Amino acid sequence: MGKGKVLLIDDNEIVLRAIEKLLIKEGYELTVIDDGKKALEVIKNISFNLIITDLRMPDFDGIQTIEKIRQIQAESKSSLSKFMIITAYPDADVFDKVSRLNIYRFMIKPFDKDIFLDAIEKCLDVKEGMRGEKSDFWETFGNKKIIDDFIAKQTEYNKRLIIQKGLPILGWNNTYVPEEIIIAAGFIPYRVMGASIPISLSKTYLSGNLCSNVQSVLECGLNGDYNFLDGIIIGGSTDVTKRLYDAWVRYANVPFGHLFDIPKRFDENAIIHYRESICFLIEEIEKYFKTKISGLNIAEAVSICNKSRKLLTGLNALRKTANPPVTPQQFLEICKLAMTGDKNSFNISLANLLDKIKPEAGEKEGFRILLTGSFQDQPWLLDVIESCGGIVVCEDLCTRYRYFSGLAREGSDPISAIAERYIKFKAPSATFVSQDERAEYLLDLIKEFKIGGVIYHILKFDDPYLFEFPDIKETLSGCGIPVLRIETEHNTTAVGQIMTRIQAFMETLKSGNPRRETAGCNK
Amino acid sequence: MFANSHLTDDILRIAEDNNHSRDTCSFLRGTVGAVINNYMPMPDFLIATSLYCHGSAQTFYSLSKKYNRPFYYIDVPYDYNRPYAIDYVAKQIENIMLKMADNCKREFNINKLKTAIEYSNQARDYYVEVNELRKNKPTPMLGGEAIDYAIMLAHTFGCKEMVEICETLYRELKGRVDSRIGSLDEERHRILWRQLRPYYTLAPLEYLERKHRAAIVFEEANHVYWERMDPEDPFRSLARKLLSNYGFGEVQRWLDSTKSFVVDYSIDGIVEFAHWGCRFLSASTQMLKDALRDKDIPVLILDGDCIDRRDYSDGQIKTRIDAFVEILGRKKRLKG
Ligand code: SF4
Numbered sequence: 001m002g003k004g005k006v007l008l009i010d011d012n013e014i015v016l017r018a019i020e021k022l023l024i025k026e027g028y029e030l031t032v033i034d035d036g037k038k039a040l041e042v043i044k045n046i047s048f049n050l051i052i053t054d055l056r057m058p059d060f061d062g063i064q065t066i067e068k069i070r071q072i073q074a075e076s077k078s079s080l081s082k083f084m085i086i087t088a089y090p091d092a093d094v095f096d097k098v099s100r101l102n103i104y105r106f107m108i109k110p111f112d113k114d115i116f117l118d119a120i121e122k123c124l125d126v127k128e129g130m131r132g133e134k135s136d137f138w139e140t141f142g143n144k145k146i147i148d149d150f151i152a153k154q155t156e157y158n159k160r161l162i163i164q165k166g167l168p169i170l171g172w173n174n175t176y177v178p179e180e181i182i183i184a185a186g187f188i189p190y191r192v193m194g195a196s197i198p199i200s201l202s203k204t205y206l207s208g209n210l211c212s213n214v215q216s217v218l219e220c221g222l223n224g225d226y227n228f229l230d231g232i233i234i235g236g237s238t239d240v241t242k243r244l245y246d247a248w249v250r251y252a253n254v255p256f257g258h259l260f261d262i263p264k265r266f267d268e269n270a271i272i273h274y275r276e277s278i279c280f281l282i283e284e285i286e287k288y289f290k291t292k293i294s295g296l297n298i299a300e301a302v303s304i305c306n307k308s309r310k311l312l313t314g315l316n317a318l319r320k321t322a323n324p325p326v327t328p329q330q331f332l333e334i335c336k337l338a339m340t341g342d343k344n345s346f347n348i349s350l351a352n353l354l355d356k357i358k359p360e361a362g363e364k365e366g367f368r369i370l371l372t373g374s375f376q377d378q379p380w381l382l383d384v385i386e387s388c389g390g391i392v393v394c395e396d397l398c399t400r401y402r403y404f405s406g407l408a409r410e411g412s413d414p415i416s417a418i419a420e421r422y423i424k425f426k427a428p429s430a431t432f433v434s435q436d437e438r439a440e441y442l443l444d445l446i447k448e449f450k451i452g453g454v455i456y457h458i459l460k461f462d463d464p465y466l467f468e469f470p471d472i473k474e475t476l477s478g479c480g481i482p483v484l485r486i487e488t489e490h491n492t493t494a495v496g497q498i499m500t501r502i503q504a505f506m507e508t509l510k511s512g513n514p515r516r517e518t519a520g521c522n523k
Numbered sequence: 524m525f526a527n528s529h530l531t532d533d534i535l536r537i538a539e540d541n542n543h544s545r546d547t548c549s550f551l552r553g554t555v556g557a558v559i560n561n562y563m564p565m566p567d568f569l570i571a572t573s574l575y576c577h578g579s580a581q582t583f584y585s586l587s588k589k590y591n592r593p594f595y596y597i598d599v600p601y602d603y604n605r606p607y608a609i610d611y612v613a614k615q616i617e618n619i620m621l622k623m624a625d626n627c628k629r630e631f632n633i634n635k636l637k638t639a640i641e642y643s644n645q646a647r648d649y650y651v652e653v654n655e656l657r658k659n660k661p662t663p664m665l666g667g668e669a670i671d672y673a674i675m676l677a678h679t680f681g682c683k684e685m686v687e688i689c690e691t692l693y694r695e696l697k698g699r700v701d702s703r704i705g706s707l708d709e710e711r712h713r714i715l716w717r718q719l720r721p722y723y724t725l726a727p728l729e730y731l732e733r734k735h736r737a738a739i740v741f742e743e744a745n746h747v748y749w750e751r752m753d754p755e756d757p758f759r760s761l762a763r764k765l766l767s768n769y770g771f772g773e774v775q776r777w778l779d780s781t782k783s784f785v786v787d788y789s790i791d792g793i794v795e796f797a798h799w800g801c802r803f804l805s806a807s808t809q810m811l812k813d814a815l816r817d818k819d820i821p822v823l824i825l826d827g828d829c830i831d832r833r834d835y836s837d838g839q840i841k842t843r844i845d846a847f848v849e850i851l852g853r854k855k856r857l858k859g
């Protein structure tokens with residue numbers, strides 16, 4: 001007898017023959033079939049340890065095939081097979097459906113021969129293999145693999161949205177721009193961010209002593225990286241972003257541009273102001289795109305955005321544990337995906353992912369770090385912190401917590417509800433004149449996430465954070481919380497120097513043993 | 524004030540030692556240092572607006588906590604043309620004035636406000652005339668003298684004394700214009716000055732004017748951009764004044780006014796002293812340069828700091844001015 005009985009179903013003759021050759025050589029008893037319906041007949045007579053099926057097939061696809069086979073096997077009380085799906089089209093929708101099937105493994109073609117053989121071997125090695133799907137593909141590969149796969153699929157899906165260009169896409173730059181209105185208009189909100197490229201074009205329009213992230217965003221705009229956008233909404237949160245708007249609409253060739261005015265204090269005036277800014281945005285979108293945005297559309301959009309926020313908050317909450325199942329690098333990517341694509345699909349996929357993530361046992365080595373400050377969207381800083389012995393478990397950043405924190409009230413008067421959310425409920429950024437409120441909320445995060453040290457990251461020339469830092473440092477230090485300030489540029493940073501400073505910081509943490517217990521603060 | 528008296532090195536250093544970055548505006552950093560060093564009198568309250576820079580509001584907020592004094596903030600919408608804007612700002616001004624009076628244990632007297640607005644209007648009218656006279660050739664007043672009026676204007680409009688100062692200045696310039704007395708023996712070029720100046724030295728302005736005979740005939744900071752106010756509608760008038768600031772709003776608003784100065788004051792070139800820490804002013808500089816390209820107006824940007832003299836290089840600044848004046852001369856010769 002061979003290593004196990006395998007049924008291979010694929011309508012592509014070339015794939016069929018290639019896998020057939022490989023598995024027979026490895027000693028498996030193989031049956032090959034080129035369509036799902038025929039497979040239903042075959043399994044009535046033969047018990048297979050493993051059934052490998054293609055996903056996209058005419059008439060009867062891989063998912064239908066699996067469901068039907070399971071039904072037949074259950075009714076006939078015959079041995080249950082394990083399943084593996086192989087596909088060349090891994091979009092988010094498919095991924096959702098497949099993940100609900102609870103199969104052994106999902107692989108994307110073309111795949112590495114060794115990984116494929118290894119997966120089959122492991123599958124058939126399981127003693128109870130003939131009795132069911134004991135080892136599902138989530139368990140086999142752990143949280144890291146599940147999350148990485150999610151990121152890969154969703155990235156692919158978001159990319160495809162741009163290429164296929166079904167719905168209009170509106171760019172936005174700042175977490176105070178209400179995505180709700182973009183969604184209510186029937187568009188896809190897409191956050192514009194800079195890239196790790198040298199600044200050259202944008203120097204013509206913005207001076208060198210301005211925040212390098214803004215320069216980098218403009219550089220990408222001038223480069224044509226955002227030519228797929230149907231318009232751009234720039235949140236005027238600082239003196240510089242207002243000029244980013246001017247430069248973008250003057251020189252970056254965009255059909256529709258709008259500056260969204262953002263107040264700077266958390267008071268009742270700010271809510272009036274913000275509400276007016278929303279109304280202005282609605283008027284402008286309606287006028288330019290000849291559309292109508294109804295209250296109902298806005299209410300629905302509020303609920304969609306809230307859903308995303310709840311899911312991301314749920315994922316972030318897992319990082320409060322001693323051994324966070326999601327890495328900071330993964331969390332960054334997931335937040336970026338939330339900001340650059342269709343929220344409905346993202347919500348479904350993320351809900352599914354959350355169902356699958358399992359708590360990690362034990363305790364992760366390293367000092368628990370809160371990263372706060374300026375815009376930050378690059379994994380390198382997280383890598384550096386990790387390599388120095390820190391684990392970033394929470395980021396008070398506009399690309400993370402400050403993006404998804406705080407829900408909007410659902411129900412009547414959705415415009416006011418949105419205004420209240422952005423002014424009252426969302427975690428504040430330093431672009432508000434609010435050092436005290438910011439320090440207080442940072443202390444809450446420090447407690448919740450059991451933080452041992454804070455790394456305060458400032459992008460060069462980013463005024464709100466430069467001005468805020470002395471007050472925040474004073475309050476946190478007064479509460480016994482170690483704070484390290486580092487300064488970088490979005491594109492060019494001497495990583496070595498930053499690393500040395502972080503290493504030295506970790507040494508001070510070591511000597512103070514602030515690992516799990518955060519100093520209490522009665523301030 | 525501190526820069527003129529060379530106390531700045533000390534106050535800037537103390538602020539920097541207290542975590543205030545050298546990349547921030549030295550006006551604000553210096554204020555913090557002066558407070559730390561106890562050079563400032565205890566305020567009754569602190570007030571800031573959202574007009575211009577974000578850093579000033581953050582600094583004043585922070586100082587209000589240190590002094591344990593109230594912080595008042597006027598939020599001026601960037602969308603200055605929106606129908607709600609005037610009433611929105613007016614209401615805040617009114618509320619703040621009432622709070623200020625309360626805080627100082629005084630009764631709020633609307634008539635005093637009306638009188639201040641009346642004085643402000645009178646001073647404004649003279650100053651508008653002053654700016655009109657400065658369009659004359661030869662210029663009746665040099666930038667080296669005029670630029671510091673900008674600071675005074677910002678602080679003293681509404682006082683009776685300001686009316687007298689503006690009237691005296693107007694009469695003086697009127698006399699010079701009527702008698703065709705120029706400020707320089709020869710006026711080779713006419714310059715528009717953007718932003719402020721280094722307050723520890725007048726050297727760049729004097730070098731331009733005295734050595735090269737390039738007269739600074741107008742400074743953006745001295746522009747009277749607001750209309751007369753209505754004393755019977757004081758809060759809305761003040762709101763209108765704030766909202767009409769052309770430095771606020773889309774960059775085109777600013778560029779349009781700069782272009783109009785170029786025409787009105789027969790400008791040959793623009794010099795900007797780009798204060799290092801000011802994002803608000805720096806952010807429009809390059810776009811202005813670009814917009815003036817089609818007008819064939821050379822723009823010289825002198826990077827520096829209004830307060831912090833530690834990195835000031837007299838020689839470098841003079842070399843750049845020499846090269847700029849050379850360009851102006853060449854252009855003039857080409858035009859014949
Ligand atoms: S110079 Fe610029 S940054 Fe400094 S206080 Fe004035 S507006 Fe603000």
